[in-house]
Amino acid sequence: MKQKYTIRIADIEMNVITEESPEAVEALVGIVDRKVREIQGASRNCSKSEAALLCALDYCSERIKAQRKIKTLESKLALAETTVEELEIENEELRKHIPNTGMGGLI
Numbered sequence: 378m379k380q381k382y383t384i385r386i387a388d389i390e391m392n393v394i395t396e397e398s399p400e401a402v403e404a405l406v407g408i409v410d411r412k413v414r415e416i417q418g419a420s421r422n423c424s425k426s427e428a429a430l431l432c433a434l435d436y437c438s439e440r441i442k443a444q445r446k447i448k449t450l451e452s453k454l455a456l457a458e459t460t461v462e463e464l465e466i467e468n469e470e471l472r473k474h475i476p477n478t479g480m481g482g483l484i
Contacts, residue, residue, distance in 0.1 A: 387413040387425050
């Protein structure tokens with residue numbers, strides 16, 4: 378269920394509507410507030426609006442990098458799954474050539 382929250386980031390108050398829990402909203406606001414203040418602190422000539430935009434750019438950049446990493450890992454996982462399937466098939470074929478020695482299924 379969507380809820381309305383009044384949040385404050387870098388002394389700018391605004392209302393947001395979200396399905397997130399109060400704890401999740403508070404955590405997110407804290408992260409963004411710290412990042413905006415960090416950017417402002419690093420450059421005294423940076424307005425709150427500019428700091429907010431730089432913060433958004435930074436998080437978008439991180440998101441794009443994470444998406445690329447996920448794609449790379451998904452590709453590697455697919456390759457590994459294919460390799461495992463091929464090895465399982467090869468293993469079954471090789472097992473057919475091993476004589477049953479009566480070892481109680483140890484092989």
